Amino acid sequence: MLQYILKRILLVIPVVLFISFIVFYIIQLPPGDYVSNYSAKMSAAGDVMTPVEMDEMRANLGLDRPIYEQYFVWMKKIVTKGDFGFSFNYNKPVTAVIKQYMGLTLVVSLVTMVFHYVVAIPIGIYTAVKQYTAGDYFFSGLSFIGMATPNFLLAIILMYLSYTWFGDPLLGLFSSEYVNAPWSMDKVLDLMKHMVIPVIVIGLASTADLIRIMRGQMLDELNKPNVVTARAKGLSEFKILFKYPTRAALNPIVSTFGWSLSSIFTGATITAIVLNLPLQGPVMYNALLGQDMYLAGSWLLFMALLTVLGTLISDILLAWLDPKIRTEFRGN
Amino acid sequence: MTTQAAQSEQPLLSVQNLKIRIQMDNGEMKAVDGVDFEIHKGKTLGLVGESGCGKSLTSRAIISINPKECKTSGSIVYRSDNEASLKKMDLLSLNPTGKQIRSIRGRKIAMIFQEPMTAFSPMYTIGNQIMEAIQIHRTKNKKEAKKIALEMLAKVGISDQEKRFDQYPHEFSGGMRQRAMISMALSCNPEILIADEPTTALDVTIQAQVLELMRSLQAELGMAILLVTHDLGIIAQMCDEVAVMYLGKIVEQAPVKEIFYNPKHPYTKGLLKSMPRLGGDKSKRLDSIEGSVPMPINMPPMCGFYERCKDRIEGVCNTQAVPKTRISDQHSVRCFLYSEQREGESQ
Ligand SMILES: Nc1ncnc2c1ncn2[C@@H]1O[C@H](COP(=O)(O)OP(=O)(O)OP(=O)(O)O)[C@@H](O)[C@H]1O
Ligand code: SF4
Ligand SMILES: [Mg+2]
Numbered sequence: 001m002l003q004y005i006l007k008r009i010l011l012v013i014p015v016v017l018f019i020s021f022i023v024f025y026i027i028q029l030p031p032g033d034y035v036s037n038y039s040a041k042m043s044a045a046g047d048v049m050t051p052v053e054m055d056e057m058r059a060n061l062g063l064d065r066p067i068y069e070q071y072f073v074w075m076k077k078i079v080t081k082g083d084f085g086f087s088f089n090y091n092k093p094v095t096a097v098i099k100q101y102m103g104l105t106l107v108v109s110l111v112t113m114v115f116h117y118v119v120a121i122p123i124g125i126y127t128a129v130k131q132y133t134a135g136d137y138f139f140s141g142l143s144f145i146g147m148a149t150p151n152f153l154l155a156i157i158l159m160y161l162s163y164t165w166f167g168d169p170l171l172g173l174f175s176s177e178y179v180n181a182p183w184s185m186d187k188v189l190d191l192m193k194h195m196v197i198p199v200i201v202i203g204l205a206s207t208a209d210l211i212r213i214m215r216g217q218m219l220d221e222l223n224k225p226n227v228v229t230a231r232a233k234g235l236s237e238f239k240i241l242f243k244y245p246t247r248a249a250l251n252p253i254v255s256t257f258g259w260s261l262s263s264i265f266t267g268a269t270i271t272a273i274v275l276n277l278p279l280q281g282p283v284m285y286n287a288l289l290g291q292d293m294y295l296a297g298s299w300l301l302f303m304a305l306l307t308v309l310g311t312l313i314s315d316i317l318l319a320w321l322d323p324k325i326r327t328e329f330r331g332n
Numbered sequence: 333m334t335t336q337a338a339q340s341e342q343p344l345l346s347v348q349n350l351k352i353r354i355q356m357d358n359g360e361m362k363a364v365d366g367v368d369f370e371i372h373k374g375k376t377l378g379l380v381g382e383s384g385c386g387k388s389l390t391s392r393a394i395i396s397i398n399p400k401e402c403k404t405s406g407s408i409v410y411r412s413d414n415e416a417s418l419k420k421m422d423l424l425s426l427n428p429t430g431k432q433i434r435s436i437r438g439r440k441i442a443m444i445f446q447e448p449m450t451a452f453s454p455m456y457t458i459g460n461q462i463m464e465a466i467q468i469h470r471t472k473n474k475k476e477a478k479k480i481a482l483e484m485l486a487k488v489g490i491s492d493q494e495k496r497f498d499q500y501p502h503e504f505s506g507g508m509r510q511r512a513m514i515s516m517a518l519s520c521n522p523e524i525l526i527a528d529e530p531t532t533a534l535d536v537t538i539q540a541q542v543l544e545l546m547r548s549l550q551a552e553l554g555m556a557i558l559l560v561t562h563d564l565g566i567i568a569q570m571c572d573e574v575a576v577m578y579l580g581k582i583v584e585q586a587p588v589k590e591i592f593y594n595p596k597h598p599y600t601k602g603l604l605k606s607m608p609r610l611g612g613d614k615s616k617r618l619d620s621i622e623g624s625v626p627m628p629i630n631m632p633p634m635c636g637f638y639e640r641c642k643d644r645i646e647g648v649c650n651t652q653a654v655p656k657t658r659i660s661d662q663h664s665v666r667c668f669l670y671s672e673q674r675e676g677e678s679q
Contacts, residue, residue: 224450224453225445225447225450225451226450226451226452226453226454228392228397228445228451229443229445229451229452229453229461230453230464231397231437232395232397232437232438232442232443233437233438233442233464233465233468233516234434234435234436234437234438234439234465234468234469235434235464235468236429236434237429243456244453244455247455248453248454248455251455323454323455323456323457323500323502324454324500324502327499327500327502327503
């Protein structure tokens with residue numbers, strides 16, 4: 001088993017390198033580059049750049065070199081110095097930009113993820129056990145609505161409701177007085193209050209989806225003969241429910257945990273823009289628009305890494321949770 | 333009451349007028365319709381009949397483990413042989429998820445199933461699943477429970493028990509799994525073992541071994557067995573008494589010799605004719621009675637076998653319910669050929 005995990009981790013390195021090159025290549029594919037974008041912006045402001053000035057700027061930024069060379073230099077700095085390059089847009093190192101947004105993005109993503117499991121799994125179990133009762137219909141209806149409502153619409157509705165009920169649309173992640181304040185209990189409470197809407201909006205569709213999956217899995221498992229066997233042994237219904245169907249139904253869900261990691265991370269972009277959240281999504285969006293290539297590249301690289309790691313985690317969980325796969329390793 | 337042994341002692345289990353109804357889209361199905369039988373200490377009762385006649389529903393009803401949609405009525409009186417606190421009680425009147433019935437399941441009345449693969453959960457080791465019953469009913473102590481489980485595994489002929497204990501069901505062969513299932517069922521010394529087609533999923537040689545194992549364990553532990561099967565060969569080999577079931581009803585019931593040498597009901601006779609000769613091919617049977625079984629939904633009072641019966645009496649068999657007739661004090665049959673109790677005639 002350990003050997004398997006090590007092998008898988010080693011395999012991650014070439015995969016991520018390969019993805020990073022593709023990413024780098026794709027980012028510079030659209031016509032123009034950061035300099036032409038920049039000069040277009042400048043000329044709109046009335047300050048026309050001469051071609052010589054533009055070439056000078058390119059040389060300064062290293063954009064005149066061939067693509068593979070740019071990539072190589074970028075990669076080398078990442079590996080040797082942890083330097084991800086420079087964000088032209090922010091005029092700051094990429095690491096500084098990412099750091100600024102990463103913390104909150106992680107918090108919102110993790111809270112969303114916890115929300116999505118904590119809400120969906122019990123509801124999934126409940127609706128399966130109480131199949132075709134009023135409670136089942138209620139939650140199933142709710143989850144269909146949840147899946148069908150676009151995020152931005154839900155965001156706007158919740159903002160409106162929050163404004164009419166509490167007099168505050170709860171935009172952003174902090175009230176204005178806390179944005180630049182040092183961390184304190186009040187700031188955390190303020191953050192939590194502001195996170196309710198984003199978490200619901202970002203997590204609703206996947207929660208609804210997971211309720212459906214969990215319910216289906218449970219219905220399958222509840223009808224299996226091993227449940228009847230457990231009953232025939234004299235086990236209580238409660239114990240049976242958790243030891244047999246729930247455990248088996250959770251298997252595929254837990255093992256896909258890794259995959260939902262990156263999807264929740266990226267799924268929030270539109271919501272973050274609508275709700276004006278200081279998260280990675282909008283930053284990344286602007287970086288791509290403005291061809292801020294090192295920032296965009298680093299971000300995509302990070303996403304790729306997350307996806308690959310997610311898959312790795314999923315595979316390991318799968319192997320660890322499934323006796324059939326686990327005993328195969330023991331056998332060897 | 334019927335057999336000689338039973339005259340001196342009361343039955344362990346007495347099933348009376350058991351009915352199971354299931355609501356279907358096109359009406360209510362009388363899946364089990366007025367079944368009576370008794371189970372006696374140390375004896376084996378065979379319940380035989382075609383697929384779908386209600387054998388599994390009947391046997392699972394005894395410990396109330398049928399699904400919710402099965403509406404069950406009648407009485408199932410259990411009288412413990414060796415425990416004073418469990419005097420006579422009607423198992424059907426107990427709350428099907430309550431403590432009382434759970435203290436009987438697995439401990440007093442245990443059950444084994446047809447598919448040992450799916451009857452075990454693939455998620456836990458065989459040992460874990462065997463120990464579970466022991467830990468509910470016999471001892472909370474894990475070490476002790478494990479010791480009992482290992483002894484049981486040895487008893488059913490599984491060697492290398494320590495290693496087997498920690499293996500998962502998929503690492504066992506079919507026959508081994510059924511042995512493990514038997515060891516699980518017998519781990520709490522039940523008074524009654526319900527075996528629902530315990531060997532149907534196994535190939536013939538393994539089948540014989542498992543049946544032999546059940547017989548020797550019965551001789552050793554003295555439990556009564558309700559053996560559900562559609563195989564008359566198994567009945568001949570294992571049972572003291574036989575109940576032949578057709579379309580939710582017991583159509584004939586008698587000691588095993590009587591069934592084989594003096595069958596009365598046309599369905600029983602058909603079954604026996606379609607039975608392979610000794611040493612013949614055991615995989616082909618029952619299917620040679622012509623016609624198919626109707627669904628017991630919205631059926632008028634009549635004999636369920638009417639459509640397929642060669643001896644049917646028109647105007648009698650298809651116009652009224654068939655009463656039970658006693659051939660002797662141990663042999664009863666539901667067929668108008670033996671009944672004086674027909675429409676228009678008195679008693
Ligand atoms: N939960 C259920 N819902 C609907 N119908 C059911 C249910 N359980 C059993 N039945 C039906 O009731 C009838 C009797 O079922 P049962 O399982 O007792 O048959 P059986 O005699 O054990 O057959 P087999 O030899 O195939 O196991 C069948 O027609 C079956 O389709
Ligand atoms: S009652 Fe009539 S139809 Fe039914 S088995 Fe007897 S003879 Fe045949
Ligand atoms: Mg059956």
